[in-house]
Amino acid sequence: MKLKIFIPASLLTLSLLAADSDIDPVAVSWTGAATNAQGEVMLQVAVNTTRAPDLADWGSHAGELCTEWYPKICALLDSEGFVPPKHLRIKFREQMPPGTPAATGGGVMSISADYIRHHTNDWGLVVHELTHVVQDYGRSQNPGWLVEGIADYVRLASFEPQARRPRLHPERDNYRAGYKVTAMFLEWIEKNHDPHFVHKINAAMRAGRYRPELFTELTGKPVDDLWADFIAASAKPA
Numbered sequence: 001m002k003l004k005i006f007i008p009a010s011l012l013t014l015s016l017l018a019a020d021s022d023i024d025p026v027a028v029s030w031t032g033a034a035t036n037a038q039g040e041v042m043l044q045v046a047v048n049t050t051r052a053p054d055l056a057d058w059g060s061h062a063g064e065l066c067t068e069w070y071p072k073i074c075a076l077l078d079s080e081g082f083v084p085p086k087h088l089r090i091k092f093r094e095q096m097p098p099g100t101p102a103a104t105g106g107g108v109m110s111i112s113a114d115y116i117r118h119h120t121n122d123w124g125l126v127v128h129e130l131t132h133v134v135q136d137y138g139r140s141q142n143p144g145w146l147v148e149g150i151a152d153y154v155r156l157a158s159f160e161p162q163a164r165r166p167r168l169h170p171e172r173d174n175y176r177a178g179y180k181v182t183a184m185f186l187e188w189i190e191k192n193h194d195p196h197f198v199h200k201i202n203a204a205m206r207a208g209r210y211r212p213e214l215f216t217e218l219t220g221k222p223v224d225d226l227w228a229d230f231i232a233a234s235a236k237p238a
């Protein structure tokens with residue numbers, strides 16, 4: 001019993017200490033703000049490169065990218081009554097779970113310093129993570145593949161439309177693969193069924209109203225049939 005209480009309390013202390021050092025103004029290497037058409041501040045961004053001073057320039061550019069893209073992503077993924085978060089901290093970590101270049105939650109975008117040193121041009125990663133800030137689904141129970149698919153949809157369809165799409169593997173891919181595979185599927189649905197599909201499904205997800213049947217209600221076809229059509233269309237020579 002005592003142990004049970006002790007462990008969370010010490011973790012809490014550690015996280016509070018971490019939070020304190022994060023808001024230390026000396027540790028902030030770049031700050032900026034995203035504004036709307038009326039000049040009102042939509043998002044304040046603070047970049048902290050204390051743990052990766054060699055990435056200070058990269059961090060400043062990432063901050064600028066966020067201030068440029070936040071209004072665009074907010075417009076893409078707006079929904080009734082939704083007020084997007086107003087603060088974002090970007091920081092670098094030397095230790096991230098394996099295969100995790102970045103993670104975003106609670107107003108903090110944590111980026112693997114090691115990953116960026118090997119992928120200095122991966123600005124799409126910043127747009128993907130920034131989309132998670134805008135999604136702000138809170139405690140809503142949404143499928144992870146769709147959350148990640150929408151983040152990469154914004155990246156692919158809006159930020160880097162010219163980027164090469166990954167090759168599909170119909171024998172092992174499916175719409176629940178998430179990331180770029182799901183993003184390409186969403187692009188295809190918008191092109192062939194409903195140009196506002198992502199906007200609508202995002203609104204439902206944010207309101208905690210996501211159900212798989214929404215695919216049928218919005219397009220007239222169940223998601224499995226849509227996927228089969230997508231795969232058939234992708235196999236045809238352009």
Ligand SMILES: [Zn+2]
Pocket residue numbers: 128129132148151
């Ligand atoms: Zn993600």
